[in-house]
Amino acid sequence: GTATPLLEVENVRVTFGGIVALDGVSFSVQRGSIAGLIGPNGAGKTTLFNCISRIYQVDTGAIRVDGQPILDTPTHGISSAGLSRTFQNLALFGKLSVLDNVMIGAHARTTGNFVNDALRLFGVRQREAAIRDEAMALLEELRLDGIAGELVAALPFGTQKRVELARALASRPTLLMLDEPAGGLNHDEVEEFKDVVRRIRDERRISILLVEHHMNLVMSVSDQVVVLNFGRKIAEGTPSQVQRDPHVIEAYLGSG
Numbered sequence: 001g002t003a004t005p006l007l008e009v010e011n012v013r014v015t016f017g018g019i020v021a022l023d024g025v026s027f028s029v030q031r032g033s034i035a036g037l038i039g040p041n042g043a044g045k046t047t048l049f050n051c052i053s054r055i056y057q058v059d060t061g062a063i064r065v066d067g068q069p070i071l072d073t074p075t076h077g078i079s080s081a082g083l084s085r086t087f088q089n090l091a092l093f094g095k096l097s098v099l100d101n102v103m104i105g106a107h108a109r110t111t112g113n114f115v116n117d118a119l120r121l122f123g124v125r126q127r128e129a130a131i132r133d134e135a136m137a138l139l140e141e142l143r144l145d146g147i148a149g150e151l152v153a154a155l156p157f158g159t160q161k162r163v164e165l166a167r168a169l170a171s172r173p174t175l176l177m178l179d180e181p182a183g184g185l186n187h188d189e190v191e192e193f194k195d196v197v198r199r200i201r202d203e204r205r206i207s208i209l210l211v212e213h214h215m216n217l218v219m220s221v222s223d224q225v226v227v228l229n230f231g232r233k234i235a236e237g238t239p240s241q242v243q244r245d246p247h248v249i250e251a252y253l254g255s256g
């Protein structure tokens with residue numbers, strides 16, 4: 001019952017040499033809500049994502065999760081800070097099973113390091129049963145339980161994306177960051193994904209930050225949409241507010 005937003009991005013500026021990738025961007029995401037982050041190519045979406053997940057350094061500004069500043073947190077510490085993310089091009093262990101990949105996500109909650117966890121997974125049996133049960137429950141929720149034992153590399157892309165989502169959830173994040181989750185999905189998979197993210201928000205009360213080019217998806221699941229263009233926030237509001245904002249229309253038409 002506090003009014004502190006789950007994610008606060010405050011006046012973030014990032015430059016790469018002479019390029020200003022983010023120019024004083026501020027917004028916040030409320031607990032248990034879905035925020036879409038959109039903008040034309042090169043707008044700064046991925047840069048912002050990488051700042052929050054501590055892959056890029058900011059020049060100036062602040063980022064807080066649950067009221068806690070995270071810019072001093074190293075990349076491997078973000079799971080403990082409550083963050084979890086997926087990647088545009090997937091980051092799964094192809095030669096491990098679906099279940100093992102998701103169990104690794106659960107281990108990351110305590111140590112925050114996928115690579116160490118991969119090595120540790122078969123060595124440490126402590127807590128293993130509990131983690132396995134929890135991972136199986138997640139697989140059921142995402143309708144992956146029937147293929148728990150299959151090797152990830154052999155699965156269709158859309159299914160691998162669901163495995164990655166299950167793994168991201170296994171670390172029990174308070175903020176789930178999804179980087180172009182609809183990329184490469186067919187129409188039915190996108191429709192199914194809409195239901196999945198809404199359920200994650202509603203049943204787990206997880207906040208979700210969604211970077212996505214698929215406008216129909218963003219507009220139908222987001223509670224709030226933030227629009228970037230050339231590193232600046234040009235609009236913010238509900239999907240319907242943003243869709244009729246002249247600055248947004250111009251940014252998209254102007255980008256060809």
Ligand code: ATP
Pocket residue numbers: 016019020021039040041042043044045046047048
């Ligand atoms: P897209 O939708 O095409 O993925 P985006 O909104 O994610 O675009 P970014 O990838 O964040 O945009 O890029 C923002 C700006 O920062 C661009 O001008 C880009 O060229 C630049 N940029 C991003 N990462 C780097 C980097 N590592 N080195 C140099 N410039 C970069």
